[in-house]
Amino acid sequence: MDINLDSALQTYIVEARDLLHQMEEALLVLENDPNDSDTVDSLFRGAHTIKGSAGLFGLTPIVSFTHGVEDLLDRVRDATLNIDSALIALLLACTDHICELVDVVAERSASLDAQAVQRENALRERLMTYQVSTPTSPDTWVRQSVIDDSAVRAANLDWHISLRFGEQVYRNGMDPFSFLRYLNTLGEILHIVTTTTAMPALPEMDPESCYLGFDIRFRSAQTFETINEAFDFVRDDCAVHILSPRASLSEFAALLGQLPESRDHAERLLVESGSLLPGELDSVQSQLPTQPSPSTDLELPADPVQLRGDSAPQATAREQKSRESRYVRVHADKLEELINLVGELVIAGAGAKLLASYNPESELRDATAAVAELVEKTLDCALRMRMVPIGDTFSRFQRVVRDVSKELGKDIELEISGGETELDKTVVERIGDPLMHLIRNALDHGIEAPAVRQANGKQARGRLRLNAFHDAGNIVVEIIDDGRGLDRERILEKGRERNLVPAGATPSDSDIYNLIFEPGFSTAEAVTNLSGRGVGMDVVKRNITALRGSIDLDSRSGEGTTVRIRLPLTLAIIDGFLVGVGEAFYVIPLERVQECMELTSAANDAARRCGYIDLRGEVLPLLFMHDYFSIEEAGAGSRRQNVVVVHHLSKKIGLVVDELMGEYQTVIKPLGKLFGALHGFGGSSILGNGAIALILDIPALLTRLSEDSRACVSKSTTTSESLSVSQGQRS
Amino acid sequence: MKGLADKSRVQTPPEGDGQYLTFTSGGEMYAIAILGIKEIIEYGGLTVVPMMPDFVRGVINLRGAVVPVIDLAARFGQPNASLSRRSCVVIVEGHSEAEGRQDIGLLVDAVSAVLDIAASDVEPAPNFGARINAEFISGMARMDGKFVIVLNVDRVLSVDDMAVIGTACAPAHPEPA
Structure with a gap:
């Protein structure tokens, strides 16, 4: 059991890191488009999942810290809190901190170091400031609904939920009680009435069918969406009616009309569950002839038909689930071993084919040819398993570009294309450092400050583009900036000085630019107005060459620089x-x-x-x-x-x-x-x-x-x- | 380096009683402890690796693994072994600090026999006077009134040492003037 839990924990760590990475991306998207509600939702879901799963493993530090973040995000989602750059910065710092907390779990070390604890406290305080500034919102919320309808009852937190499960529920693998149990995590079930009127006479009853219904009085501070979400899995098989605590009597009246039971019975259910007082029942009855009264509250749709109708987002959610389940996490060593074995198979297969070619029997030759073809396919398959899209590596640089450009006081936008281009995982892992170096170079020395750019008639916002594509069995990664470009003359001069360019020779532009990859070529004092451009470029080149790749550079003065890295798809x-x-x-x-x-x-x-x-x-x-x-x-x-x-x-x-x-x-x-x-x-x-x-x-x-x-x-x-x-x- | 050599001599005879494989290389008889030997194969199918020191004869394909072959005579600073019908490659486990164990082939003129040698029959190595570097000798075994050099295989086939020699042998990369 311990071992199982351990491997589950490993999975959690991997997933949490993925989620944090996604949250970071989402935050960066929000920075540009604060009104993107889908992204806010995914952000919230990320925090929610991290917290929820951490709870399963009893990782209290993660739960308690993430809880604050989740609260904040929840209010962002309710639009009671506006997104601004300060909030994004805080949330980014929070994701970093959660990442740190996850690292602590991963390393099995006892706790955070003092510095990190200090950081955590500071973050908590900043989260608190947001909390304090908004307690007024729920009040206005209630007051609004008071104005909405004069026939409303006293403001309370008691919801009424009517569930009528369909006959297929058990066959679809659902257990009605699991939903009730889940409801208890969202709030408190004050009263529950079970309806069995749908139950047919004993001879007709099918024990595998579900005939149950529940009317629940439910106390919860959660939003309508959260409670509604609880029934996402069963919505196809179950009629769900949720009435908010502020539901008007007319809405109850509408509900009465929609419940499958006879009116008398339904009325009794509502009273029994405590959602309606006997006195109120009369006024509901008085409203009945004029029903259904249309709900005026657009924010909280109490119209049950509408509830059942929103199956589109739920379908996509289910699709997503099934797509996820099609992945199998495999240890990299196992894959390595498989590829090695297939490699041996290729060699052995070639040997057999060679022997067969000496043999006069054509049948043997055909057989070995068939085997060879299969072996080749197996090899392709095995190698493809190691292929991962380069997009993940690219998108990691969004953060780098954001941070570095803020630090330098520049306005730079990173544009990514070709992220779906796949290449070997080992190559992807080892390309990160050289790319980082090249991108920092472009940010620091390539793209000018906004003022300089405007003076030169360019847009103030600099553009850095990462692009990847396949070309003749290679993958090409391009880093394109629209900065000032390399100073051809200075490099040539320096090259002559260092005897890298023979005196009198007129090398091509690309030859000149590639001089910056020479070991120790550019130092700050060597190419002053490009200070540092190319420092460590020889290391970048060495790393790329070690991957059996090559690096090439093209530049136009005043228009920008393009660095082109050509890499093999695989190293094996x-x-x-x-x-x-x-x-x-x-x-x-x-x-x-x-x-x-x-x-x-x-x-x-x-x-x-x-x-x-x-x-x-x-x-x-x-x-x-x-x-x-x-x-x-x-x-x-x-x-x-x-x-x-x-x-x-x-x-x-x-x-x-x-x-x-x-x-x-x-x-x-x-x-x-x-x-x-x-x-x-x-x-x-x-x-x-x-x-x-x-x-x-x-x-x-x-x-x-x-x-x-x-x-x-x-x-x-x-x-x-x-x-x-x-x-x-x-x- | 000196300290290391001293230590290995102090420790002799390290193996004690045991079985030894005897073989000839460059006209001299040597013995190595049998525990480090994986197999003995016929010489053949060697691929020369250019630009390597003389003692690296090349590489062979040992059931799908690429195994380097060291010319023992050349490793001891003698002329390269001449090939004959009896030439053999003794596969032993070599060590490298960085990469752990790696199989290495030893090219010898001929293998003779596997003998039991008592610890009492192994004398400490002489400090000088032997035809080969004293560092390579683990002890001198007495056999039929003659002395046979017992090799310190770890020193002879130290991948780290040999790689250093390889660097020295490769044409120096001159700094641009």
Whole structure:
């Protein structure tokens, strides 16, 4: 039992965090549109659920604190309290605090630290101030209804509820008594009269049908909606009539007309339940001929027909429920294990297929082909399970943008698009930090202060856009601001200063902008008017590269900057291009391959001499894999060779290989710590025939090559002997 | 580092009575405690990993796991082992502080036998004079009037140490001038 409760608690923690996150979002929506009643409702529901579930686990600190928040929200919902930015700020602080309280539960630590307790008390006080300022409202409320109808009774809190359950109630899995029990949580049942007149004679009675009805006098300070909500689940099968404490006698008269019982009997029920005094009954009877009297109170519809009619929102609520129940929470480790196993299956399947292809029996080949197809589908399915929409990560930044822009005194709006784009959970988790950095940069340095913007003829409100979309098996995340843009000249100047740009060369704009990703490139004093823009950009780039992604940047002076991050959909599987060099196999990530071509033996000789070839008028440097990786020539020069043109950012290089084996989807196996210092390989993969192919890490390889050649150049000026050393000790 | 080495010598002989696998590498006979050995397989199907120090021969596919193969002779600073019909890969469990255990293959010239050696027959390692680094030696076992070096596998196959050597061997990344 303990264990069950524990896992239920874990679920509660996860759910509470989700709800808090949703509440935070709702608050941010309300900040822009304070009249959105749906959002207020969802906010209230969030607080209510957190409190309610916390009560189940006896988490008193959460219950008591959330209760105050819920009260406040309830009044917001009743429109007795207006939403303003101070209230939003308070509620945001409250959600933060509830989150903290949930964290305390999650960490099983004893209690909050002193600072947090202090914060809690301060928040409680602020919540109280709202409470004190509004006690007048219930009074006016009652007074209003006094004016409404002269025939009303004394103001009290006693409601009258008539329930007539339908025959299907039991069959639909409902228990009438559970509703009564629930009512008791909302208030107090003062008196209850059970009606059994619907009960047929014994021979006709079906024991599975429900013939019960109740008339209840109910004392509660709750609103009509809350009490009405209690019967949401049973509304289809039950006639519910709720009369408010201020219901006029004419409304009682209307009720009498609608109850299925004979009038005399119904009258007796109302009197018995104490809702009507015998004396009042007479005046009700006197009103009967002129009934039904239309209810004038629009706020509290006492018209039972209308009650039954509002099944539309209730239907959507039920839909939502069923949608939720279709989710299964699975531990991430189990999913990981499944994907690993499927990965093994892919490899084993490829092996079987290879063996079958040697076999003359076509039936065997067909069978393995069918298996292979299923395996592929299984793999797709397994990988899709890990896919989550990036929207959650994006919407988290709403808060960041709000807080940071307030702090900086800027007015910035975050626009999100493509939030439904899905990618691997591990990628989503690890993209948060780099995104945060880029967004802060854009807020801090990209978007100007409102005054500056207006002076430049732009809207005072800055715009930051987060966008995601799929592109050729990758996901592209864009961070677009409409700020001042990068200062091209300053960056170029700095690049020349640091020898990153050869003197006299005129690099393309994008080359210049990408200089800010160079380690230690921009410091405050390096690019003064962009102070700090790009600090830590090399870290961002490193993080993105570690995810096998790339980052690119585009900017227009005065119009804004676009940062484009390109990421693989998943880290477990790679779409590769398999090539053979001598005895060895290498996998080149497919997104890096631009084209392949044959290197004729004549061209080969020329290329070997100068180290580059002419690619449609472009100089394409070549890397002879045999030489670079010191692989012995298997077939010695006689075999024709091929060039695979690979690219990263704007750099291109031709890899000279022996054989092109074509596209190959494969599971990545890490090489382990022993090979940690090895740059240029991103992992390994087991081929269908059992051989291991190494996966080339093109960006790392290119970096390494350019570093090698830079070392060559710098050393050759001092002594030509060191050249051979710097090229690699293995050669 | 020095402290560590001293400690391992003080502790010798650490295993006491036990079974040892003897094998030859670079013409010399060595023994390792059998408890750390997972299996012995024929040499073959090796994929060379370029740009690694000489003692890392490459990787093999061990039933779906990618296992690095270390050339024991080269690890001891001798020339790379020449391959023959009797070349074997001894799979042992290596340790790394960061990643926990990792299987590693040891390429040896030939395996000989599994022997019982009494603790009394294992002498402490000499401080110097052996052909290999004294750190790698756990003790000297007396066998038929000869001494056989008992290897300290944890030191020989320390992934952390080997990774450091790997970094040193990779062409240095020069700072831009």
